Amino acid sequence: MRILVCVKRVPAPGARINVTVDGQTVDATHLGFTTSPHEECAVEEAVQLAETHGGEVTVMTLGPTEAEEQLRYAASVGVHHLVLIPIDEVDWDPQRTAAALAEAIVEVETTHGAFDLILFGNESADAGGFQVGVRVANRLDRPMVNGIKGIEVDSDELTDVSTGVVSARREIDGGFEVYELPMPAVLGVKEGLNLPRYPTMKGRLASKKAVVITDERVADVGGQTRVRLHRPVEQISETVILGTGPEAAPAVVDLLEELGVLP
Amino acid sequence: MSLLVVCDHDRGSLSEASLEALTFARPLAVAADLELVAVVIGEGAEAAAVDLGAHGAETVYVASHPVLTDFGPEAWGETVVQLVHSTGATVVLACGTDRGNEVVAQVAARLNQPFVANCRSIDPVGDGSGNWTMTRVQWGGSLLEDTTLTADVHLVTVAHHAVEAAAADTPAPGNLYAFSPNLDDTLARTVVTDRVVLTKGITLSTAPVVVGGGRGVGSAEAFAPLEELATELGGVVGCSRAVTNNGWRPHSDQVGQTGTRIAPEIYIASGISGAIQHWVGAMAAKNILAINTDQEANMVTRAGHAVIGDLHQVIPAITEEVRRRRS
Numbered sequence: 001m002r003i004l005v006c007v008k009r010v011p012a013p014g015a016r017i018n019v020t021v022d023g024q025t026v027d028a029t030h031l032g033f034t035t036s037p038h039e040e041c042a043v044e045e046a047v048q049l050a051e052t053h054g055g056e057v058t059v060m061t062l063g064p065t066e067a068e069e070q071l072r073y074a075a076s077v078g079v080h081h082l083v084l085i086p087i088d089e090v091d092w093d094p095q096r097t098a099a100a101l102a103e104a105i106v107e108v109e110t111t112h113g114a115f116d117l118i119l120f121g122n123e124s125a126d127a128g129g130f131q132v133g134v135r136v137a138n139r140l141d142r143p144m145v146n147g148i149k150g151i152e153v154d155s156d157e158l159t160d161v162s163t164g165v166v167s168a169r170r171e172i173d174g175g176f177e178v179y180e181l182p183m184p185a186v187l188g189v190k191e192g193l194n195l196p197r198y199p200t201m202k203g204r205l206a207s208k209k210a211v212v213i214t215d216e217r218v219a220d221v222g223g224q225t226r227v228r229l230h231r232p233v234e235q236i237s238e239t240v241i242l243g244t245g246p247e248a249a250p251a252v253v254d255l256l257e258e259l260g261v262l263p
Numbered sequence: 264m265s266l267l268v269v270c271d272h273d274r275g276s277l278s279e280a281s282l283e284a285l286t287f288a289r290p291l292a293v294a295a296d297l298e299l300v301a302v303v304i305g306e307g308a309e310a311a312a313v314d315l316g317a318h319g320a321e322t323v324y325v326a327s328h329p330v331l332t333d334f335g336p337e338a339w340g341e342t343v344v345q346l347v348h349s350t351g352a353t354v355v356l357a358c359g360t361d362r363g364n365e366v367v368a369q370v371a372a373r374l375n376q377p378f379v380a381n382c383r384s385i386d387p388v389g390d391g392s393g394n395w396t397m398t399r400v401q402w403g404g405s406l407l408e409d410t411t412l413t414a415d416v417h418l419v420t421v422a423h424h425a426v427e428a429a430a431a432d433t434p435a436p437g438n439l440y441a442f443s444p445n446l447d448d449t450l451a452r453t454v455v456t457d458r459v460v461l462t463k464g465i466t467l468s469t470a471p472v473v474v475g476g477g478r479g480v481g482s483a484e485a486f487a488p489l490e491e492l493a494t495e496l497g498g499v500v501g502c503s504r505a506v507t508n509n510g511w512r513p514h515s516d517q518v519g520q521t522g523t524r525i526a527p528e529i530y531i532a533s534g535i536s537g538a539i540q541h542w543v544g545a546m547a548a549k550n551i552l553a554i555n556t557d558q559e560a561n562m563v564t565r566a567g568h569a570v571i572g573d574l575h576q577v578i579p580a581i582t583e584e585v586r587r588r589r590s
Contacts, residue, residue: 192514
């Protein structure tokens with residue numbers, strides 16, 4: 001099975017996010033970076049599928065050259081091939097990103113064969129555009145469903161990928177929907193799909209030597225243009241301290257009564 | 264010219280989010296001088312269409328086709344694209360739910376137009392040169408982004424809970440028209456084939472009370488008193504990302520940017536520091552009570568009410584007090 005995962009490098013904020021003076025990006029001076037959480041699960045899922053069904057996993061990212069860090073992390077948990085599409089700007093808009101990714105995917109597939117499955121995160125943790133995966137799938141003319149929290153591949157049908165089916169579950173309130181997509185297919189996944197593993201020491205060491213293929217791309221700018229980022233005006237409310245320790249219980253229950261939530 | 268609102272429904276039952284979309288769209292349609300129209304798609308759509316006039320839709324298209332047996336992002340997206348072509352709509356708007364964002368993204372991909380997701384406000388007059396300006400949410404609502412949109416067809420979603428659904432002051436006719444898209448059978452490849460119900464009754468996203476636990480709870484077993492209090496209050500237990508990462512609770516219990524957004528009457532957040540990731544999932548709660556040993560914790564300073572103390576003592580005391588008053 002050939003699987004591709006597209007990931008994004010994002011800052012890892014704690015309790016507060018600050019913006020740079022020019023308003024173009026998150027001030028990451030005191031922050032680390034990570035793989036967007038949904039995509040971290042996508043990488044784990046791809047590695048598990050390759051372990052179960054055989055095959056190879058490629059991870060691709062469009063981002064600053066520093067995003068090599070996230071690619072090497074993917075290698076440390078079992079990914080085989082790494083592709084970086086470097087950009088100089090802070091971020092590319094979703095149309096531009098999707099166009100570059102789709103072209104890069106076509107080139108990899110022309111040389112090495114089609115991917116049976118391409119995984120994206122449901123949305124990136126930072127920009128949250130909810131569209132890059134859908135746009136790439138459309139450009140490749142492949143079926144795509146977003147919001148997936150369960151994936152099963154019928155291994156009997158893998159002898160001929162053109163008839164293989166991937167079964168995907170999407171969470172809805174109190175249950176889930178099932179989709180049956182013919183492969184090659186594209187899925188946007190959500191955190192909760194699995195619990196990503198931590199890299200082993202051996203994996204970490206191997207990832208340092210992994211080859212990162214750099215694929216320079218140009219693409220037209222799309223119609224969505226960032227003007228500036230800013231923090232929402234917070235409604236500063238005084239916190240009413242109801243008490244300290246278990247002695248506060250009566251005051252808490254008074255509040256619950258007042259709100260009408262005591263059944 | 265028109266503004267088309269894509270309304271979501273579950274087998275005939277209209278989603279509250281769709282009414283939010285219509286509520287948000289009404290002043291926008293006036294400002295942009297557009298007729299407000301709506302579309303409901305697939306089996307059961309006609310039943311879902313009845314309320315739309317009361318919420319401002321002049322015209323409601325009811326789309327049906329043999330492929331449209333249930334929700335399917337590609338089939339729904341293609342249906343909207345064909346409706347845009349046949350009505351000449353210049354704006355497509357939906358609520359920024361999973362489905363709403365996905366369907367509009369499908370429309371955007373097919374029309375090769377930009378799509379601005381999760382807007383909080385939109386100004387169609389914009390910068391005066393024909394571009395719209397809008398404010399959208401990033402980081403699940405922790406940051407806002409001012410954006411310009413240059414497009415032939417303006418594709419947008421409104422952030423869920425950005426407005427409260429309300430009927431129009433003056434109801435619109437809401438006349439129903441059947442619409443039959445020309446869909447290729449292959450689009451059935453992404454239509455829902457089955458549904459599995461796991462829980463009946465209240466869930467995390469609908470519960471009136473959520474009792475949340477974070478790293479401070481300490482272990483999977485230590486959630487038992489939280490379960491007891493939740494049961495006593497007719498609510499459910501939620502948790503932070505640290506808890507799911509430790510394997511103490513299933514991810515389906517996670518409140519946050521990458522988990523469930525909750526909107527209960529009260530959220531009792533115990534042993535939770537209140538990182539951005541968690542806060543954005545909890546901030547729609549009408550009331551928040553934080554229980555924490557650290558008075559400076561982010562959750563405490565942002566909550567309306569707080570108890571300073573060890574949740575392992577405070578939670579059982581609350582449960583006991585609730586029982587005492589009931590008997």
